Amino acid sequence: MSPQGTGERSRLTIDYRNSMADAVGEQHGVSDAMLDEIAPEVAAQHERLVAEHEAGGQRWMDLPSDTGLVEEIEAFAAEARGRYRDFILVGIGGSSLGAIATVQALAHPYRNLLSDERRGGPRFFVLDNPDPEKVAATLATVDLPNTLVNVVTKSGQTAETMANFLAARQALEAAVGRERAREQIVATTDPKVGLLRALADEEGYRTFPVPPGVDGRMTVLSAVGMLPAALCGCDIGGLLAGARAMRASTESGDVRRNLAYLLAAISILADTRLGKSILVTMPYADALFGLSDWFRQLWAESLGKKLSLDNEVVFTGQTPIKALGAIDQHSQIQLYTEGPNDKLISLIGVDAYRAEVTIEEAPAGAPELDYLKGAELGQLLRREQHATAWALTEAQRPNFTMSVPTIDAAILGEFFYLYELQTVMGGALLNVNPFGQPGVEAGKNATYALMGRKGYEDLREELTATDGAGERHRWGGGRPPPPHPRE
């Protein structure tokens, strides 16, 4: 456990003044009156969450306390780090985004290029997309006899994951034979039920649990996220300690004293009352871009819901966007500043980066560049972040800044827990169930039908019937349109 991550106190701070009406005007900013108004609802929902947790629900809140699991994972990972040259994580969505975010934040940016000694553990590959180009390249690049495969799916039903796993497994078996291949596979899945559980039991794979009662997108602090992180040498004890620190800092039901609830309230008010239908998360650190992508799934799948209210159907949910400072100043800030005022923008700043690069000399004969002489890059990046916050505010674009002292395992754990609690409260304030993803069933079923899975014959017939749209909308250099959705 990192010395900072003792669970004593969270270190993440926020300055949300620029999201308030005082800074960006009544039309675009949250007012104190709005916060007053929503405070009783936040307090009531907080009571409900606490009660549900005490009654055995909201199990994701308990993950940060499972230090026994950390020990078990560490024991496995310590041995595997010494044994394997390569490691493939097979998983998609909630089964890969957390691990990717963690390794990106905590490992060397070019970890796979380091020498075996410097790397301290296997190279890290992810098979998330069933893209044959990527999968074939991955299986041809790794050193199969010295590769560990971790397949992650709670149910074993996920088409992409099972397809990628079966492809990886047959490559392993071709390289080392069926017996040895079994020893190179570890499954993270439901402890009791499901297709992958049955397969793992039959084949004798080592397994780790996907925690029951926890939504897939909230499993980063379980074996789902922590096993890959530990294999890449990340401090998973520190991760949980940070999450515990944030949990301890977010026990109040007062919207102004609970950072997660405050962020939920500002975001939901900005969306529903001020037309900020887009939530941009823009860290000023390459290492935190994966965190932004992880949050993007959490916010979108949890709050993007269809509600039937009084004979009316309501579609909820802000659209989350992952951005990266300062890069997106050269891509998106023009739109964020002068385009539609429909965004709430979250900047993430780092007080002390883990490296310093100082420019010793500016070119002689170019006085315009003198300001760079003696400049340190982290200082430049922070000033760009401050300048962007100021320029957005001048243009009446609501924004807030989250700041961390540095990037380490505990801070990442704080972010994970904070965002999860913020999202659960966001769902409560929108009156939607933040768990589950009923809207993806239709597409999943259509895939099964097109793939010829048994039980989906009727849908297959519907999908492959002539659609009768004729020639009118066809396009392209003489080619017929793609068979769409026909096969």
Next chain:
Amino acid sequence: MSPQGTGERSRLTIDYRNSMADAVGEQHGVSDAMLDEIAPEVAAQHERLVAEHEAGGQRWMDLPSDTGLVEEIEAFAAEARGRYRDFILVGIGGSSLGAIATVQALAHPYRNLLSDERRGGPRFFVLDNPDPEKVAATLATVDLPNTLVNVVTKSGQTAETMANFLAARQALEAAVGRERAREQIVATTDPKVGLLRALADEEGYRTFPVPPGVDGRMTVLSAVGMLPAALCGCDIGGLLAGARAMRASTESGDVRRNLAYLLAAISILADTRLGKSILVTMPYADALFGLSDWFRQLWAESLGKKLSLDNEVVFTGQTPIKALGAIDQHSQIQLYTEGPNDKLISLIGVDAYRAEVTIEEAPAGAPELDYLKGAELGQLLRREQHATAWALTEAQRPNFTMSVPTIDAAILGEFFYLYELQTVMGGALLNVNPFGQPGVEAGKNATYALMGRKGYEDLREELTATDGAGERHRWGGGRPPPPHPRE
């Protein structure tokens, strides 16, 4: 030049039926009547573009014809590919996104991990963000005595690029001395004026031109995008041939016969008439994710503009989102299907991926997975794409599908030219100037002010004055808020 990319005929096709009212309803789909209505405006703007081009404007349209530049770049790159082990591109925004998109689409997914022989050219690194962690790691990872640095900025004013360049240059100089370092630097910049031009002339750097009269985000088909691509072994002749093929296929002023204008019309109508304020670009191929990111800059910076009309200020521009199929089915499709109906979604499909991976065996004892036996991953991915288009349409979410026969240099060139023309027409239909980015000046100036650049003293004073907001909105575990925007 690739045999396919002979400039004869474009190969990209579109099926846009699912974006029409017939498929998703009058409230969400473009109608034939709307296309009829906008057709005269499209035709008139087309005439204007043609006239401007004939009068010496719209110079980006000429880039695909510059085969002389291809020869010059190829000659330089052929020699450099044999000489250097590593290559660092220093540039940001329009000076890096095109090269990244090209290398990602055309090179091996793990190119930097391949052996020197298999790679056929130097490893590829990009210094875009002035993130000290990334910059320090990059400069420590490359083999400096055998590294080529390509700095790309038209003016030489871009703070991030010049800072990163000066950091890279001092590392080179420390490794090989000042004289040899000069030979390892190539500058892509304005042929005549600017800070980098002056510096390059003084130091004797080899240079390539940023084409005059072309906006930075439309320079991918110039030396800006093509030099890095050629250094990584991409077929830049094929790239231009594909762009010429698309140019030849988009000469009509008829909105229904010009693919670029049709896409512009559908997007702008969906935005301004149907409330689709978000444009998602979701290729079903890892290799095309960079293209989606390149387009995201193009669409956002070109159309995200502030307009003063009749004493009213209007903020224009759809918000572009980069997504990736099938991964984002497990992250964003819940929101896209059941969240607010405020998106137009562009799927990109690939008829034949460059690799095949076939699953030979499904697990015995799990009949639910039988459908994967004999399945090929590309087939699975295409069916997921078709299923997603179908499910979106069922939920009345407008979408269209662009299809390509495979991914190669010529197809990428088609995309680049198509998207550029679409964007220029989009600006015309919105009545905004698609060139320039006036909205980023405030933030740039604030950065200069905070960095102490001469001439920005007044702004610095304004930014660092006490802002008087007091304690009210401070947050965090006892820490004062970040000095924001104060330093």
